[in-house]
Amino acid sequence: MSDLKLTTRAEDFSEWYNQLVLRAELADYAPVRGCMIVRPYGWALWENITAALDQRFKATGHVNAAFPLLIPRSFIEKEKSHVAGFSPELAVVTHGGGEKLEEPLVIRPTSETIIGHAYAKWIQSYRDLPVLINQWNSVVRWELRTRLFLRTLEFFWQEGHTAHATAEEGEAETRQMLDVYTDFAMREAAIPVIPGRKSDAEKFAGADITYSLEAMMADGKALQFCTSHNLGQNFAKAFEIRYLDKTGVLQYCWTTSWGLSTRTVGAIIMVHGDDQGLILPPRLAPHQLVIVPIFKTDEEKTTVLETAHRLRKELVSAGIRVKMDEREGTSPGFKFNDWEMRGVPLRMELGPKDVAKGTVVLARRDRPGKEGKSFVPQEGIAATVAAMLEEIQKALFDRALAFREANTADPANYDEFKAAVEKGFAFSWWCGGTDCEAKIKEETKATMRCIPLDQTLGTGRSTAGGTGKCVYCGQPAMEKAIFAKAY
Numbered sequence: 001m002s003d004l005k006l007t008t009r010a011e012d013f014s015e016w017y018n019q020l021v022l023r024a025e026l027a028d029y030a031p032v033r034g035c036m037i038v039r040p041y042g043w044a045l046w047e048n049i050t051a052a053l054d055q056r057f058k059a060t061g062h063v064n065a066a067f068p069l070l071i072p073r074s075f076i077e078k079e080k081s082h083v084a085g086f087s088p089e090l091a092v093v094t095h096g097g098g099e100k101l102e103e104p105l106v107i108r109p110t111s112e113t114i115i116g117h118a119y120a121k122w123i124q125s126y127r128d129l130p131v132l133i134n135q136w137n138s139v140v141r142w143e144l145r146t147r148l149f150l151r152t153l154e155f156f157w158q159e160g161h162t163a164h165a166t167a168e169e170g171e172a173e174t175r176q177m178l179d180v181y182t183d184f185a186m187r188e189a190a191i192p193v194i195p196g197r198k199s200d201a202e203k204f205a206g207a208d209i210t211y212s213l214e215a216m217m218a219d220g221k222a223l224q225f226c227t228s229h230n231l232g233q234n235f236a237k238a239f240e241i242r243y244l245d246k247t248g249v250l251q252y253c254w255t256t257s258w259g260l261s262t263r264t265v266g267a268i269i270m271v272h273g274d275d276q277g278l279i280l281p282p283r284l285a286p287h288q289l290v291i292v293p294i295f296k297t298d299e300e301k302t303t304v305l306e307t308a309h310r311l312r313k314e315l316v317s318a319g320i321r322v323k324m325d326e327r328e329g330t331s332p333g334f335k336f337n338d339w340e341m342r343g344v345p346l347r348m349e350l351g352p353k354d355v356a357k358g359t360v361v362l363a364r365r366d367r368p369g370k371e372g373k374s375f376v377p378q379e380g381i382a383a384t385v386a387a388m389l390e391e392i393q394k395a396l397f398d399r400a401l402a403f404r405e406a407n408t409a410d411p412a413n414y415d416e417f418k419a420a421v422e423k424g425f426a427f428s429w430w431c432g433g434t435d436c437e438a439k440i441k442e443e444t445k446a447t448m449r450c451i452p453l454d455q456t457l458g459t460g461r462s463t464a465g466g467t468g469k470c471v472y473c474g475q476p477a478m479e480k481a482i483f484a485k486a487y
């Protein structure tokens with residue numbers, strides 16, 4: 001790690017982000033442009049994300065499987081809007097084993113088609129339904145403009161794919177998974193998200209309805225946190241996914257798909273980080289607490305390390321993820337800065353005086369300086385730390401929510417709208433017209449992020465069920481939508 005200061009967020013948010021990803025050793029650039037090497041610290045964060053989600057998927061009856069990386073090109077072409085949406089981003093394999101292939105293969109950009117093919121074989125009767133499968137994998141989309149974690153050529157994610165007997169069950173599944181993601185975002189990532197419906201222009205290629213979670217980053221831009229698609233019978237018809245119903249009639253299935261990717265890591269960085277570096281939510285942080293032992297003489301070293309290891313053991317048995325920083329030849333001050341930059345939620349400082357007094361110093365990452373420091377007894381340290389981690393988790397969420405609320409405007413007219421999307425979200429009446437949406441995008445670069453399911457945005461300020469005038473054309477509007485510039 002270098003001693004150089006990070007670019008501040010105010011100076012250049014995008015440069016701050018890039019430097020931080022590299023310096024915190026989350027990820028690195030790869031030899032192929034647009035690909036990313038996820039380093040161990042970044043992968044540990046992703047592993048905690050996957051664990052928290054996987055547990056929720058299994059609790060709602062889903063199972064994991066693995067489908068192939070290579071898909072016959074003809075599969076992608078079977079669903080019309082799917083091929084139109086994905087064609088420009090496909091990576092195609094034309095040769096194998098030194099020979100030109102009879103049929104080119106695509107590297108999966110997503111797996112609806114190959115999974116649809118398998119489901120058509122596996123599903124015969126209503127007794128086979130529902131099918132609730134998820135897979136953890138990576139996919140490739142040939143993106144032109146890439147950023148580490150936010151948009152990379154290959155990225156890691158999970159994709160859930162389900163098949164159901166009725167339209168109602170398909171819609172219920174799509175909404176259930178949006179709820180699962182919402183719970184994950186709020187509780188684990190400490191990110192206040194807005195669940196909503198995408199416009200026709202923004203929905204997934206091949207979906208009837210796309211739902212997403214949208215989050216505000218600390219520069220006021222939006223990031224799509226994840227998506228959940230109701231695919232209707234589009235893929236079922238393209239791939240002949242059918243079942244015999246109870247009366248012996250052959251019916252098409254109703255399918256869904258839903259995914260969350262390594263973009264989430266980018267969201268965590270951009271929602272919570274500050275000018276010193278990352279601030280990781282305790283529930284996902286690879287290290288929840290770092291112990292920095294402080295000593296000068298060999299004698300001090302012995303007693304300090306003895307206590308440090310005893311405390312570490314106590315914390316680890318309580319299920320707390322602890323890092324002991326015993327690096328030699330680096331000063332405690334350097335270590336403090338280093339772990340601050342890497343976003344460890346709590347730091348424990350332990351010197352000879354603390355050992356003598358039976359205390360330790362705890363420093364909160366979310367409150368820099370004296371304000372975040374406290375002297376606590378070594379006795380009962382695990383309970384003290386666990387409680388403080390919970391406080392930090394909540395404080396991060398509250399701060400992010402307050403920021404979002406402060407930067408979400410309810411514009412009365414198009415001029416106010418234009419000003420609003422320069423600094424954050426515009427929550428505006430929209431007639432639902434694709435023309436207005438396209439013109440807004442052209443004139444302001446803001447896109448329609450979602451139509452929030454809760455039209456009060458959780459504030460209780462009721463506009464729900466009302467009507468207004470479209471912020472662009474002035475025609476009657478039934479719903480309000482979030483518009484923002486987006487990652």
Ligand SMILES: [Zn+2]
Nearest residue numbers: 431436470473
């Ligand atoms: Zn309009």
